[in-house]
Amino acid sequence: MRKVIDGIAIASGVGLLAIFGSGAYGYFWFQNNKDTLKQNLIEQVTGSIELPNLSGPAMPAPNKSFSPPKF
Secondary structure: OHHHHHHHHHHHHHHHHHHHHHHHHHHHHHHHOHHHHHHHHHHHHHHHOOOOOOOOOOOOOOOOOOOOOOO
16 A cells, blocks of 8 residues: 555656646746747737728818808
């Protein structure tokens, strides 16, 4: 019975080390690649946004079919 308990304890310790190790690896990988990931995200977001035409006229063209009321 003692061997079973020791085996479970060792497996638990190995599992915890794997969880903490993978978390530390992911954190440091993200810190090293943060600028590249940010640049890729900015390119994807700005590519999907449609900006209005900024070189159009300052005032809209007058409507020719509109006539002011006659008094």
